[in-house]
Amino acid sequence: MASSIQHPDHTNWSCLPCIGKEESQPGGNRSTLTSNQRNTSSDGQAVMQPTEEMLASELSKLSVQERAQAFDDVHCVGEDLQETPEMLQKSLADFEQAIQKERNAVYEMALNQNREYVEDPTFRLKFLRANVHNVGKSVRQMLSFLQYKAKYFGKDKVAREITLDDLNEEDKRLLWSGLYHIQEERDRTGRTIIHWFGSLLGRFRAENVIRVTYIVWINIMLPDPVVQMKGLASVYHNTSRTGEEFVMPGMDFVLTVTNVTNSFPIRYSVMHFCLQSGEGNLVLNNSLLGSVLTDLPLYTKVRSRIHVGSIIELQYELRSHGIPMDTFPVDINGNIRENVLNAWLYKYQREQGEGNKLSPHTGDGNEPRLAEGNKIIPAAWNQQLLLLDNTQSLDHMWPVVAGENNNLQLPLAAAPTPFAQALSVKPTENDVLLGRGRFTQSWPGNIKFREYLENQSEDYDKVPRKDRQKRAIELTHELIANGVRFFEQNAAGVWEEAEFTTSMKKVSQLFRSIRKKK
Numbered sequence: 001m002a003s004s005i006q007h008p009d010h011t012n013w014s015c016l017p018c019i020g021k022e023e024s025q026p027g028g029n030r031s032t033l034t035s036n037q038r039n040t041s042s043d044g045q046a047v048m049q050p051t052e053e054m055l056a057s058e059l060s061k062l063s064v065q066e067r068a069q070a071f072d073d074v075h076c077v078g079e080d081l082q083e084t085p086e087m088l089q090k091s092l093a094d095f096e097q098a099i100q101k102e103r104n105a106v107y108e109m110a111l112n113q114n115r116e117y118v119e120d121p122t123f124r125l126k127f128l129r130a131n132v133h134n135v136g137k138s139v140r141q142m143l144s145f146l147q148y149k150a151k152y153f154g155k156d157k158v159a160r161e162i163t164l165d166d167l168n169e170e171d172k173r174l175l176w177s178g179l180y181h182i183q184e185e186r187d188r189t190g191r192t193i194i195h196w197f198g199s200l201l202g203r204f205r206a207e208n209v210i211r212v213t214y215i216v217w218i219n220i221m222l223p224d225p226v227v228q229m230k231g232l233a234s235v236y237h238n239t240s241r242t243g244e245e246f247v248m249p250g251m252d253f254v255l256t257v258t259n260v261t262n263s264f265p266i267r268y269s270v271m272h273f274c275l276q277s278g279e280g281n282l283v284l285n286n287s288l289l290g291s292v293l294t295d296l297p298l299y300t301k302v303r304s305r306i307h308v309g310s311i312i313e314l315q316y317e318l319r320s321h322g323i324p325m326d327t328f329p330v331d332i333n334g335n336i337r338e339n340v341l342n343a344w345l346y347k348y349q350r351e352q353g354e355g356n357k358l359s360p361h362t363g364d365g366n367e368p369r370l371a372e373g374n375k376i377i378p379a380a381w382n383q384q385l386l387l388l389d390n391t392q393s394l395d396h397m398w399p400v401v402a403g404e405n406n407n408l409q410l411p412l413a414a415a416p417t418p419f420a421q422a423l424s425v426k427p428t429e430n431d432v433l434l435g436r437g438r439f440t441q442s443w444p445g446n447i448k449f450r451e452y453l454e455n456q457s458e459d460y461d462k463v464p465r466k467d468r469q470k471r472a473i474e475l476t477h478e479l480i481a482n483g484v485r486f487f488e489q490n491a492a493g494v495w496e497e498a499e500f501t502t503s504m505k506k507v508s509q510l511f512r513s514i515r516k517k518k
Contacts, residue, residue: 048275048306051290059302068470070302073231073269075473076188076322076500080229081129081267088125091133095124098139106146106158114159118146129228130265132299144263152210152260162219164352167211174200174208175345178336180216181329182344188322188500191233191269192221195329197336199240202247206256213257217264220348231269235323238275239311239330254288258295271296271304272321274314276334310334320480320500427487427495434488434498434506445484450510452479457514469508476504 059067072078099107110118117123127138127145150158153166167175179200183193194216201209221227240246273289293301307317311334319325329337427433429444440446453460456475463471480486486503487495498506 048289048308051293051306054290054293055301055304055306058298061298062302067302072470073303074305074321075477076191076270077470077473078189078269081132081231083133083229087133091128091135092121092124094135095128095139098135099142102139102143104143104147106150107143109150109155110146110159113156117159126222126228126265130267132267137297141263141265145265148210148260148263149214152207152214162214164215164349167215170204171208171211174204174212175215176342177203178338178341179204179209179212181341182216182221183324183329184327184340184344185324187233187324189230190226191230192224192227193233193235193323194221195235195237197240198236198238198249199244199246201253201257202249206253209257210260213261214264217261217266220344222264222266227266231267233323234268234271235318236271236273237330239334239336241336249288251288251291254291255295258292262295262297268300268303270321271300272318272323273304273306274318275306275308276311276314316480320477322500427485430483431485431487432503432506433495434486434502449479449484450514453507453510454514457511460511461515468511469504472504472508472511476500476507479503479507 059070062070069078107118124138124142127142128135131137131141146158149162153162157166177200179197181195181197183195185193187193221232238246289306293304296304305321307314309317311330312332315325315328315330315332318328327340329341331337427443427445430448431445432449433440433443433446453475460468460471480500480503486498486506488498488502490496
């Protein structure tokens with residue numbers, strides 16, 4: 001369902017009782033824009049409508065079960081790929097039979113170069129998992145993968161692993177440009193999150209983007225069994241660096257890169273396209289995104305969502321979909337957080353024993369350097385981080401900065417986001433406070449919350465018991481999308497924003513309480 005995001009201080013509770021009573025419309029999650037932004041809400045919705053309608057049309061082709069699975073994946077409550085030893089054995093046997101029927105010249109070339117490479121069960125299993133064990137699709141994807149590998153890396157490399165040494169100087173500049181960012185935190189279901197910045201695509205040739213994407217996808221992310229079993233969460237940004245012109249890539253460029261990367265054995269559990277208002281051109285974004293989505297496999301296409309709005313609205317929307325904000329690569333002002341952008345790449349180099357030979361030496365002294373324990377120490381770091389509560393344990397956060405005069409470890413990040421710092425977010429009268437006692441019960445937002453759920457309770461009770469959790473998830477998303485926030489007190493008594501799961505449980509709990517009083 002297309003949702004209207006408003007500023008948290010301007011929540012329109014009066015329109016909430018009608019939310020969710022209609023059947024959810026596929027392809028939605030569109031955010032409207034506030035009046036002080038360059039594009040009006042109607043402009044953003046109207047411009048992106050053709051792409052949204054295409055997504056809705058694709059969703060309508062699915063069975064009820066397939067739509068439910070896609071919905072769960074998008075909203076971060078989906079299940080991992082399920083496998084059994086018998087299933088693996090059968091899939092691999094069927095794969096061998098199919099490849100014998102469809103083998104082509106590039107496959108023969110690979111066999112002659114290195115039979116073990118193309119016949120390795122772990123190599124073939126990556127394609128099977130990427131296609132949810134659809135053998136026919138897996139075989140065709142592997143053949144395309146080998147074909148493109150020969151084209152962009154050379155025929156002599158079709159049956160061997162590609163390394164950083166196979167990149168040319170232009171590839172290396174792109175690798176370090178910040179086109180891609182692997183977020184250190186995973187999403188709510190444990191999926192790896194890859195961010196990519198469209199403003200950089202138009203500055204390089206398609207072949208450079210393809211080779212760099214290969215390194216990031218195939219060498220860095222795919223070896224992780226979690227990526228193979230859970231899939232990947234992808235987030236596209238049209239954000240550009242301050243003072244940097246947004247260079248829109250051409251249509252031929254986009255289609256070439258999309259076709260090649262479709263051959264990579266990666267399964268996307270969700271794709272978020274975040275279009276910040278005032279960045280780039282929504283008309284061109286709609287045209288390009290429409291072309292990209294049209295060329296994507298159906299599995300990926302129906303798990304794609306488009307969000308339009310301010311950076312705070314976009315971050316709030318992503319957070320409601322399970323994307324954490326502590327190590328998010330864009331700050332609340334819409335600026336790219338340069339001092340975390342390539343931390344994942346330095347870590348990969350360190351693990352591969354590559355040293356710093358690919359490091360982009362700008363000569364300005366701002367390059368991060370590696371310390372013991374894979375920690376990243378930048379030459380200069382934001383003093384605002386000292387505002388963090390020094391008593392809080394930050395051992396779970398990576399990368400970290402080692403203090404010079406003490407053993408305190410602080411997160412390597414730019415200015416904290418409002419979601420990471422409880423003190424920078426204050427509940428309003430439209431927000432819901434979790435907890436017991438007269439104070440929370442009489443809070444204006446809690447009163448409106450109860451009234452809203454009371455209006456929804458009759459329809460909720462008609463939902464089969466096995467589907468009620470899903471309905472609670474839907475309603476929680478709708479509340480958050482409309483500016484309602486949920487807060488809970490930490491051990492220090494400070495109100496901080498609650499996790500989505502906690503908020504959803506509160507919705508379910510209140511429905512049960514309402515039912516008991518009837």
